[in-house]
Amino acid sequence: xxxxxxxxxxxxxxxxxxxxxxxxxxxxxxxxxxxxxxxxxxxxxxxxxxxxxxxxxxxxxxxxxxxxxxxxxxxxxxxxxxxxxxxxxxxxxxxxxxxxxxxxxxxxxxxxxxxxxxxxxxxxxxxxxxxxxxxxxxxxxxxxx
Amino acid sequence: xxxxxxxxxxxxxxxxxxxxxxxxxxxxxxxxxxxxxxxxxxxxxxxxxxxxxxxxxxxxxxxxxxxxxxxxxxxxxxxxx
Numbered sequence: 001x002x003x004x005x006x007x008x009x010x011x012x013x014x015x016x017x018x019x020x021x022x023x024x025x026x027x028x029x030x031x032x033x034x035x036x037x038x039x040x041x042x043x044x045x046x047x048x049x050x051x052x053x054x055x056x057x058x059x060x061x062x063x064x065x066x067x068x069x070x071x072x073x074x075x076x077x078x079x080x081x082x083x084x085x086x087x088x089x090x091x092x093x094x095x096x097x098x099x100x101x102x103x104x105x106x107x108x109x110x111x112x113x114x115x116x117x118x119x120x121x122x123x124x125x126x127x128x129x130x131x132x133x134x135x136x137x138x139x140x141x142x143x144x145x
Numbered sequence: 146x147x148x149x150x151x152x153x154x155x156x157x158x159x160x161x162x163x164x165x166x167x168x169x170x171x172x173x174x175x176x177x178x179x180x181x182x183x184x185x186x187x188x189x190x191x192x193x194x195x196x197x198x199x200x201x202x203x204x205x206x207x208x209x210x211x212x213x214x215x216x217x218x219x220x221x222x223x224x225x226x
Contacts, residue, residue, distance in 0.1 A: 011155075015153075016156070018157060019156040022151075022157045027191075027199050028199045057226065073225060074224070075225075076151075076222075078153050081152065083154070084154025084155065085153050085154060088152070089151075092157070095151075096151060099191070099203075099218065100189070100223060102201045107203075108223055111223045112223070112225055
C-alpha cells in the first residue's frame with residue numbers, strides 16, 4: 001500500500017523544536033530570538049535586505065529606504081518520506097533560505113519565481129514586520145544576523 | 146565532523162560523523178557526502194565570518210569542506226515556488 005502524509009502535530013512540534021536548535025547553533029542566538037519574536041529572519045547587505053518567512057516567499061527591500069521591492073518564491077521540498085510530507089519544519093525552512101542567501105544570494109534569487117509585492121503576502125503586514133524588526137534591532141544596537 | 150540533513154517531520158538527522166584526518170572516517174564521510182548530492186541535496190558549511198558574524202558557504206565537493214569544519218548541513222535543492 002502506498003504511504004501518504006498524515007498530519008501528526010506531536011511529531012511536527014518535536015521536529016520544529018529540533019529545527020530551532022539547529023537554527024540557534026548555525027545562525028546564532030540573535031537569529032533564534034528574531035525568529036521566535038517575529039516569525040521570520042532578516043538578512044541584509046549594503047543595498048538590499050530580505051525578510052525570510054517560513055513556507056512563504058522571501059521579500060526583498062531597499063536597505064536604505066526600507067521600500068519593499070518584490071516577492072521571491074522559493075521552495076525546499078523533500079519527498080523522501082511520504083508519511084512525513086514534503087515540507088521541512090518552519091525553522092529549517094527559514095534556515096535553509098538564510099544559508100542559501102548568505103552563501104550565494106544570486107543563485108537563490110535566480111532560482112526563485114519573482115512576483116510583485118502582494119502576490120502571497122499582505123504588503124501592509126510586511127511593512128509592519130519590517131518596522132517592528134528595525135525598531136527591535138535598534139534597541140539591540142543594530143543586531144544583524 | 147558531522148554530516149546533518151534537514152528532513153520533513155524530524156528536523157535534522159545525523160548521516161555520518163568522523164574525523165576527516167582518519168582515512169577510514171574520511172572515506173565514509175566522502176561517500177555519504179556524494180550520496181546526498183546525488184540525491185539532489187545542497188550542502189552548506191556554517192562558519193563565523195569577520196567580526197564573529199555567522200555565515201554559510203555552499204560546497205559542491207567534499208574537497209571544498211574546510212578541514213576544521215564541524216558540520217555540513219544538507220537540505221533540498223531550491224526550486225521556484
